[in-house]
Amino acid sequence: MTASANRQWLLRRRPQGPVGRVDLELARSRIPTPADGELLVRIKLLCMDPTIRNFMDADPGYKAPVAVGGVIRGMVVGEVVESRDPARSVGELVWGFGEWSDYVAGPAAQFFALPTHFGHPLPTYTHALGTIGLTAHYGLHDVARVRPGDTVLVSGAAGAVGSLVGQMARIAGASRVIGIAGGSDKCRRATERYGYDVCIDYKGDTALDAALGEAFPNGIDVVFENVGGAILEAALNHLRKNARVALCGMIARYGATEPVPGPRNLWNLVVNTARIQGFLVSDILRDAARVDTALTEIDSWIRTGRLRYDLDVRTGFENVPDIFNCLFTGAHTGRLVVQIDQDRAS
């Protein structure tokens, strides 16, 4: 356990726009020592989530920012190698909020046991059987309250969350499931692989508003919004009476150097007695019963071939910043995860 056994990605300075190599620094430090009530976790997988970009800003919104000089934070999967809490044993697999490093120590309560009894490969617990699947399930059912016959619009349709939401909406009996994605490749994947009726390419020639009018001649009941900005504004123009917008993320905002203009048509919420509801999956993570219900359903959908999910597992701790940037350039297919336990010294 040398002073340099723990590799870490530090924030050297706050990025403007995309993250550059010069904004981050690869450092080495001593493996941390867990305090009473804490665990030491050896990290196996780092989850590349767009929201990590937010943590690099001075005002990320809902979490404390990463300090300049501090370790970048994000969701991880790992193995307990030292436990100072009776609730967890050495050798258990856990997931939770960690760091871009080989080892992380923290309160046992911030790590959750990986539901390995479902018997899937490890990366699956970062996707359909992890926070991605829970985000889709919670947002669609609890927040948007999808009902049979609803018409559903999902932005970021080929993304990790969006690809699941479209399929879950179909399973819930939606009458029409339309996606929005950037580029013809993503759109093709949305319809051919994730079962969307239609996927609108917002980078294509068609005006988004006109395309939505054609796709939803009778309007939209549910919007699952991953993007925000102009896409949200266009969606609000086609709301049906009592429509529900689940506001999951606003990727259009991440890394923006100026505030993204808001929708000019919130009046449509009054006209259609509709609502926009923001949510965070962290709100249900400690509701073990709700989580278990969702995961059990998701597992059965995977086993019966009704739910497809795609993982894009990369390797190499030293490549993490470049891999992370793929989230914003679209140079990935499926949930982006970095496996770091094969290339480490110890």
Next chain:
Amino acid sequence: MTASANRQWLLRRRPQGPVGRVDLELARSRIPTPADGELLVRIKLLCMDPTIRNFMDADPGYKAPVAVGGVIRGMVVGEVVESRDPARSVGELVWGFGEWSDYVAGPAAQFFALPTHFGHPLPTYTHALGTIGLTAHYGLHDVARVRPGDTVLVSGAAGAVGSLVGQMARIAGASRVIGIAGGSDKCRRATERYGYDVCIDYKGDTALDAALGEAFPNGIDVVFENVGGAILEAALNHLRKNARVALCGMIARYGATEPVPGPRNLWNLVVNTARIQGFLVSDILRDAARVDTALTEIDSWIRTGRLRYDLDVRTGFENVPDIFNCLFTGAHTGRLVVQIDQDRAS
């Protein structure tokens, strides 16, 4: 019943911005004849509602626009003078969606019996015991789900709806009730007469955002939004976890010649897992039990001196356009109503 017994205000052309005399035309016509299932109502009171300005636009949103050459529409109170529906008798007092005219004929189902058993003067049924009171009650309780201890922000605090919402929030046990209004006179009325803890003058020197931060050091649980635009954006900066924004009206939008920019900070809905819910009082008007519950409560609050309301009753059919414009210049104190039954020929 001559061909000219029915005075009417017609839309001559669609106004740009404020309504000018040149946009409207005072005409006379024959008194209409009700068809089977219809009533003929002699109008006593015309309600001056900001939303009428919307009906004058080509795209008002949630109602068909008034046609150029057509009669301006709005809420009215009147007396049934001819009934071709068994549900209503001649002499009954009713309210409903009518016209800026002496007489209106229409389906009996579009008129509601005035709850005169509460024994208040007629104009009261256009305010606290009418759609204004129901809007405040429904928006605060059903939409915003106010709870004891909540901190509450109300824009348009000295307006008809806002003046009631502040008092109802207090009755519901809100811990802090803050208003926003334009001008020191309105703000004084909000605190001295309608019981607001503080009223922020958005036309004053103080920056709205800073004033909200001072008024709500721990954030806002409930926003009752009558105005929209910059006021909504400022409010969203101070939301608490699980905050609820009831979107009642967006007066900042009415008469605007360009779309009003939307809030740039909808991200705060995600951060705080908060929601914006649009509503229309028309959605509960046919729920007789819900309406009766609300009106019975409101009547008891009036009788016990817990709820104050102010009426600004004007007269003169020929003055209606100028009186209507007072809504937008603020040259009125209380719910603005025009009594038209004293100056008519028949």
